[in-house]
Amino acid sequence: MGIRDFIAGELSWDGSPEDLDLDYPLLEREVVDSLGIFKIISFLETEYDIEIDDEELIPENFESISKIAGLVAAKTGV
Amino acid sequence: MSFTLHSLLERSADRFPDHPAVVDGARTITYAELDLAATRLANTLSELGVRRGDRVGLYLEKSIEAVIGIYGILKTGAAYVSIDVKAPIERSTYIAGDCGMEVMVSEEGRLSVWLEPDSPIRRVVALDAETQGNVVGRSTIEAASDTRLETGTIDQDLAYIIYTSGSTGAPKGVKLTHRNALVFVNWAVDEFDVGHTDRLSSHAPFHFDLSILDLYAAASAGATVYLVPPMASVFPVQINRFITEHAITVWYSVPSILSMLVQRGKLTHGAFESLRWVLFAGEVFPTKYLRVLMERLPHVRFSNLYGPTETNVCTFYNVESLPDPAAGDIPIGKTIPNTDGYVVGEDGNRVGRGEVGELWIRSGTVMAGYWGDPDRTADRLIDDPFAAEIVDKVYRTGDLVQVDSNGDFVFLGRRDNQIKSRGYRIELGEVETALYRHPDVIECAVVAVPDDLITNRLVAFANVRDGVTTADLIHHCKQTLVPYMIPEHFEILEVLPKTSTGKINRQSLTQSAQGDNT
Numbered sequence: 001m002g003i004r005d006f007i008a009g010e011l012s013w014d015g016s017p018e019d020l021d022l023d024y025p026l027l028e029r030e031v032v033d034s035l036g037i038f039k040i041i042s043f044l045e046t047e048y049d050i051e052i053d054d055e056e057l058i059p060e061n062f063e064s065i066s067k068i069a070g071l072v073a074a075k076t077g078v
Numbered sequence: 079m080s081f082t083l084h085s086l087l088e089r090s091a092d093r094f095p096d097h098p099a100v101v102d103g104a105r106t107i108t109y110a111e112l113d114l115a116a117t118r119l120a121n122t123l124s125e126l127g128v129r130r131g132d133r134v135g136l137y138l139e140k141s142i143e144a145v146i147g148i149y150g151i152l153k154t155g156a157a158y159v160s161i162d163v164k165a166p167i168e169r170s171t172y173i174a175g176d177c178g179m180e181v182m183v184s185e186e187g188r189l190s191v192w193l194e195p196d197s198p199i200r201r202v203v204a205l206d207a208e209t210q211g212n213v214v215g216r217s218t219i220e221a222a223s224d225t226r227l228e229t230g231t232i233d234q235d236l237a238y239i240i241y242t243s244g245s246t247g248a249p250k251g252v253k254l255t256h257r258n259a260l261v262f263v264n265w266a267v268d269e270f271d272v273g274h275t276d277r278l279s280s281h282a283p284f285h286f287d288l289s290i291l292d293l294y295a296a297a298s299a300g301a302t303v304y305l306v307p308p309m310a311s312v313f314p315v316q317i318n319r320f321i322t323e324h325a326i327t328v329w330y331s332v333p334s335i336l337s338m339l340v341q342r343g344k345l346t347h348g349a350f351e352s353l354r355w356v357l358f359a360g361e362v363f364p365t366k367y368l369r370v371l372m373e374r375l376p377h378v379r380f381s382n383l384y385g386p387t388e389t390n391v392c393t394f395y396n397v398e399s400l401p402d403p404a405a406g407d408i409p410i411g412k413t414i415p416n417t418d419g420y421v422v423g424e425d426g427n428r429v430g431r432g433e434v435g436e437l438w439i440r441s442g443t444v445m446a447g448y449w450g451d452p453d454r455t456a457d458r459l460i461d462d463p464f465a466a467e468i469v470d471k472v473y474r475t476g477d478l479v480q481v482d483s484n485g486d487f488v489f490l491g492r493r494d495n496q497i498k499s500r501g502y503r504i505e506l507g508e509v510e511t512a513l514y515r516h517p518d519v520i521e522c523a524v525v526a527v528p529d530d531l532i533t534n535r536l537v538a539f540a541n542v543r544d545g546v547t548t549a550d551l552i553h554h555c556k557q558t559l560v561p562y563m564i565p566e567h568f569e570i571l572e573v574l575p576k577t578s579t580g581k582i583n584r585q586s587l588t589q590s591a592q593g594d595n596t
Contacts (some may be wrong), residue, residue: 010553010565010567012556012557012561012566013549013552014549014550014552015549016549022127027309027312030164030561032206032312033312033561034274034311034334034335034338034500035500035531035532035535037313038233038338038342038531040340041342042471043446054315054343054344055315056343057313057314057315057342058313058315058316059309059312059313062313064269070180077098
């Protein structure tokens with residue numbers, strides 16, 4: 001499963017996955033809340049076999065799908 | 079002696095005029111400035127016809143302006159009703175109509191909803207907007223009189239109404255007086271030794287009763303309250319930074335925020351040098367996280383406060399030693415001073431130590447009733463049968479408790495379908511009613527699944543007509559429910575499991591929901 005499918009499927013997204021733009025403001029529009037962030041972290045850590053540092057838990061890394069993808073890319077060295 | 083909440087502010091403004099009252103990010107307002115701004119707003123509201131006994135809405139982001147709004151409304155003798163700006167419009171207009179408010183204090187960008195022709199609101203007041211049409215803005219407020227109004231308000235007048243989840247599908251308004259809040263606030267200032275130099279966090283939104291302690295304990299002591307930015311609740315490291323940077327001395331929030339801080343907040347041993355007391359309320363604090371928090375912060379004291387919105391805080395427990403990891407939940411403790419707590423069995427008699435019963439509370443903190451709902455009020459707020467010679471009311475909390483060997487109350491659960499999530503109380507019936515309002519929902523049930531971080535997660539099961547998707551149901555819920563009531567997960571079933579008597583089998587659904595997530 002990709003990041004977009006996960007967010008569309010597991011968080012309170014009420015449109016289709018295609019409508020969830022890569023730059024959609026997830027935090028501002030409250031698609032991701034306090035529990036959502038924990039769900040995403042656990043998904044990323046399992047799916048990509050990475051460990052997300054507490055220091056990396058900042059809005060800048062989670063404000064959109066592309067930012068999350070950027071974080072994962074940096075962690076996996078891809 | 080203060081008998082009203084706004085006189086706490088006025089007294090501190092006279093004693094500590096230049097001391098910071100509220101800090102919101104980079105902005106600070108002193109006691110004198112806050113009092114003056116609130117007095118001007120009160121005079122503006124009064125010019126618009128707001129009188130003692132009225133209800134005035136508050137519809138803006140948590141900010142210095144919102145605090146000015148609260149005190150401005152109180153200074154007119156009216157009660158404030160804070161409405162969640164994240165709630166759907168339908169719910170907000172219901173609340174405005176339900177308690178008969180005609181004037182709304184709001185802000186630029188949130189005005190249009192109240193200016194619709196069918197809005198119950200007659201005039202909108204905004205500290206940051208221009209005066210035009212039905213909007214009363216900055217220039218008018220700044221030109222208003224700076225003389226404090228004489229309204230004759232007494233402590234038994236309503237100070238605020240808090241709307242909470244209602245089992246029949248509509249939110250219900252809990253009426254609280256100045257006295258209700260002050261009995262609690264005066265105790266808190268005393269018990270937690272809140273002083274002029276304290277710096278209190280304000281995490282809870284103003285439509286949630288945890289905000290009462292932050293605002294008024296600070297005002298009472300002439301201390302400073304620091305508004306926690308909303309994004310900090312999503313990112314625990316920011317809570318860490320917030321407490322450190324502002325040298326917070328007293329923190330008060332729901333436990334879930336503290337659990338997240340423990341898990342992901344980069345919390346080091348001996349952090350938060352200035353912090354002296356952590357208060358939590360609203361839900362059970364999982365012992366395993368509380369234990370870590372206490373180990374990391376050995377210089378800090380911890381207290382568990384308990385009380386539904388209807389009673390403010392009515393019992394408390396000071397956590398003196400690290401809870402045993404194997405032990406159950408910490409108790410909710412003993413009643414605050416000048417408060418009776420009865421444990422009452424099914425037969426209406428008080429039960430003995432160790433036996434389970436419903437907690438009934440008699441105290442100056444107990445609400446004046448539910449707005450416009452005498453039947454519900456009569457059901458929950460009854461003549462005290464244990465003090466028959468005195469005419470006084472006792473509130474039936476619906477919470478099941480027992481008294482342990484130390485004489486502390488221990489919370490065991492609810493008598494009904496009310497649950498807690500993120501510290502908010504939710505009637506499962508309200509969520510189900512909302513789902514049933516979708517024309518294509520044939521049958522549905524919402525169950526609560528215990529969760530480590532947020533106490534409970536909601537899972538909705540629905541049998542729907544062809545073509546309806548879970549995204550449709552989420553979308554529908556967003557139109558009618560506040561965000562914390564929207565189920566975390568939706569599942570569409572061909573048929574809902576039934577018990578032998580033909581009722582929806584909630585137990586089996588709860589098990590299935592738990593199974594899906596393990």
